[in-house]
Amino acid sequence: MDTSDNTPDQAPATAPDDTNVACIARQPIVDEKRDVYGYELFDRSTAAHAHTAASDAALLFNALSYAGAEALVGKKTVFINCTHESLSGAHLELIHPDRVVLEVPPLAADASQQDIDACLPVFEALRQRGFRLAFDQNLLRSSYASWMSMASFVKLDMQAFALEHAEKLVKLAQSHTRAQVVAEKVETAEQFERMHALGVRLFQGFWFAQPQQVQARTIRPTQATIIQLINLVRQQASTEEIEELLKKDPTLSFNLLRFINSSGFGLSCEITSFRHAVMILGLKKLFRWAALLLTTSRVGGMPPAVGQTAVVRGRLMELLSAELLPPEESDHAFVVGVFSLLDVMLNQPMAKALESVALPQSIVDALVHNQGVFAPFLELTRACESGDELAFARAANALQLSNHQVNWAHLQALSWADSLATEDL
Known part of the structure; x- marks a missing residue:
């Protein structure tokens, strides 16, 4: 499988050891018209690029939680390299299988036939859950015959065999499996044309595109x-x-x-x-x-003052809005307050920070445009922090709330946040 550590076209803007950055490389898998069928993902968050069960789990987790799956792969199929240990991992229970292909490596060269056949229950369980499995050309060896029925894709490494052997391998794959053949590590026009003439319709390699690095501030x-x-x-x-x-x-x-x-x-x-x-x-x-x-977390997290302020804002907006809005809107008011410092946390504009999380338009309007039903509450919340008496009076009057009501709510919010912080000790 295409697991070589290829250097992307563009150098990362942030050093790979930055604990606030998730680095994932993607390489497209294309059809004969060069339309993207899917992407194979590679972990680039660590310097060693160690491929382990833990790194498999972290790659999927980062792809979904940090980089934003829509921005990373859109609606395309995702190919993920796996170890045999990670194929039994509980992390796979967290993802929807329809668009995920798990790339299965061969076993060690000294593996017995019993070892090979023992993998079948794991493969079958994954297929029953909806996952598709991809194998490399080792699948076509006689010792792996029991795996053939499990394959949805067979990836033929163009750097692993001479071009004159391509026809034999493609015919073996076509006659012994129902899998789609993918020609990977395609580096020349000759390789592409030969495999295309043999009926191969999916391709991957430098001749089409090098892996592109995608980063996300976390x-x-x-x-x-x-x-x-x-x-x-x-x-x-x-x-x-x-x-x-x-x-x-x-x-x-x-x-x-x-x-x-x-x-x-x-x-x-x-x-x-x-x-x-x-x-x-x-x-x-x-x-x-x-x-x-x-x-994937770190000991320190973000600066405590930022999180504490965000929590106070959320609780204050929840309390203030409870005076004037329905209960479900108070829940949304809390989200506005607690996410009002995302731009500071992620060190990027608020609109960008909100791209990767689904929120009601009313919340987005308040956070990005300072408009809508929650905007006056957010303005008042900020005024409570600023010490600007004119801004405070203007914001409170706009909501027809008395100084007593606002001050009481602010004290309650500060007390609540302090009690939460104390629980961590």
Whole structure:
């Protein structure tokens, strides 16, 4: 499989060891007209590029949670290199299988026939769940005959055999499997034309495109908060208790909403509330997600003051809006407040920061355009922080709220945020 460490055309803007950047390379798989059929993804977040079960899980997780699946692969099929260990990994339960092809390597050269046949139950279970499997040309060896019926794709490495052997390999694949043949590592026009003449319709390699690196600025919760979430799930805590934890950490809630609304999760509707996200995901998948998030998190997280301010804003907007808006709108007001510092967290414009998370238009209008039903509440919330008495009076009057009402709500929000912070100690 095409796992060589090819250098992308453009150098990354940020060093690979930056813990706030997820680096993923993609290489297109194209048809004979050079239209993109799908993308093979490569992890570029670490200097070593070690290919392990853990890196497989991290690659899928980062693709869905950080880089934004829509921006990374659109509606195309995703090809992911796997180890045999990762094929049994629980992380695969988190993704929708329809658009994912798992690339399966051969076993070690000294593997016995018993070892080869022992893989079949894993393959069959994956296929029953809807995953498609891809194999390299080793599948066409007699010792791997039992695997042939499992193949949806056979990838022929054009650098692994002489061109005069191409016809034999293509005919073997066509006669012994129902798989689509992919010519990979195609580097010359001669290779393309020969394989196309043999009936191959999918291609990958430098002759078409080198891997292109995609980066995303990330915000990752502290490990302590993620461990809290894992403990709540293991204790089978109520949806309300889990929602409370999500409310206290903007990075945690942001990552959850972005993940559950990614195309890889396969939902047909957008999830915009924390409670709905927890209910849709369920405790088992929430545990898997949190465990994967823990492996990609760091000890420090973002600066505590930023998260604390965001939490205060969320709670204050929730309390203020409860005076004037229906309950469901108060939930949205909380999201506006808690996400109002995403531009600071991600160090990018707010509109860009919101691209990878699905939110109601009313929330986007407030955060990006300072318009709509929540904009006056956000303005008042910011005025409470600024110490500008004129701005405070103007914003409070616009909502017909008294100084007493606003000050009481602000004190309640500060107290609530402090109590949450104390729970972490």
